[in-house]
Amino acid sequence: MINKFSTKLLCALCGMFFLFLSFSFGFASKEKNNVPESINMAVLNGPSGMCFAYLFENVSKIDNTSIYYEVCASPDVLLPKLLKGELDIGILPPNVATKVYSSQPDSIILAAVSGFGMLNLVSTDKTIKSLEDLKGKTVYVAGQGATPEYIFRAILEKSGINQNGENSVTLDFSIPTSELAAAIVSGKVDYAVVPEPFATVAVLRSSEKLKVYRSLDLQIIWSEFFNTDTFPMTTIVVRKEFAKKYPALVNSFLQEAENSIKWTNQNTYEASLLVEKHTLGLKAQIAEKAIPNCAFGFSPAKEAKPQIELLLQTFLKYAPASVGGKLPDDNFYFE
Template identity: 55%
Template sequence: MFANPPIIPGIAETTFEAAPSVDALIPKLIKGEVDIGILPPNVAAKINSLHPESFLVCAVVGNGMLSVVTTDQSLTSPAGLKEKKVVVAGQGSTPEYVFRTLLDYHNIEKNVTLDFSLPTPEIAAALISGKIDYAVLPEPFATVAVMNGKKAGVQVRRGWSLVDGWREAGYGSDFPMTLCVVRKDIFESHPDAVRVFLAEYRKSIEWVLRNPQEAGPLVEAAGLGLKAQIAEQAIPVCNFVFIPAQEGQEQIEGLLSVFLKFSPDSIGGKLPEDAFYLK
């Protein structure tokens, strides 16, 4: 969409912005400076609890993309993490709580040390240098670690997929990582325009998934911090999806229930009402 903004009836211009962080995006959504945004599910739920009915969830646009990335060539299951230290990308967020849930399911949560001391962009280099041996990483950072490790002559690999672990534990077919949300007043004043945008967004995701080689240079040109070659390799494993809110509600609530167990305040103390989801 950065490269070819959609033409939306009734809307003079559609502009896109890559926010440097979720924290930078939240005030803009609340103040009305941004009409549509992409947020982690727990952040969306938390804002909804503080500003009821400020926006609606339109769709799940990114599903689980977490792996335990390691230089340990023998790791294939969580059992291999007993008595190990694992660096986790994102304290108090989806990587931590999904990982802890799965460790608990395998009865080894107390036997694994979680380390949150490294910023996510530095984890790949720490793996390659041997500073750390195990890390829970989302895409595209896992792909960065694997590819840069190969260049350095170090075999970095995805040892265990948390998505597979989630499925095998019976928590659901997948868990959401990112949601598309729209300000409620914008949907109420321009419902057709929002629907056109969402239809075009879906087409954009589908095109990227079909054409990672062509999409790679567009990712680099958009200033998202990824080189085209890495983006091309990451796209097929980033688990981009477009699942309308109503269809994804059960999946979203499955993940938010994990936050409710570990940190109720992180989602506002309860699951959002049905009015949270665009019908």
């Protein structure tokens, strides 16, 4: 009976030993290959997240590392999760990313730009052909303290147009961004600076009785004044600790992100269906029309640095605290 018990005990011990060896080998293998179990990535609800719907649908693993996706309502929701380590990769406006890095340089780094300028002045006034035509008018602007405001202020200043006093352009921020398209369509306001998809929504929902026009493309005006094609509006950021520990994996993810952006631009109908399926903020019918106007593109951080810094200098001029009071150093840019 003792021999029988001893045999069972020996078998159990052997099983535990081999299980331990198996676990240890698997763990060592993971560490040796420097691959984490998973990546947690979040996008923002709305246009900046639409170009990643392809990832949600088709890319569940990279280099044997699982990827989990989520959609956050705003940067205010996404950012705390990133800083607490609940997320590894996220989508943020460049000014928000810069401000965080300025106060917490070990928190995040900027890996790439995923979306460029997509601002339009929409109007029910078909006579608007230039900034000069806006003199004496009130323009409602989406997002006080954000990129639309400072881009618009910068190009007005470059045009020599006052923002106060006689013959000036008055900026009004009293209507929330989400309500501006409806305000234009209803005739409540005549002029508005809006990003996508709000410009597309306003144009599509206008009527013959009160037609809405894309009167001015702010990217074209910006390029004329600042000698650059456009400006970044959306960036991919990574937790700094994660990027330092797994740089090859981050590069692999960025390649998938670039592929997703290219696919979205080339397959607007299919992409729009995925946008609705993964609840990224738009119905497919609107998403399909908006995607061509959303300026999705991919540029690695180091390559995009001049455009990023030009935008940040604009923020520094009008609201330095919004980007931490200074330009970020080279360690901000992933390579």
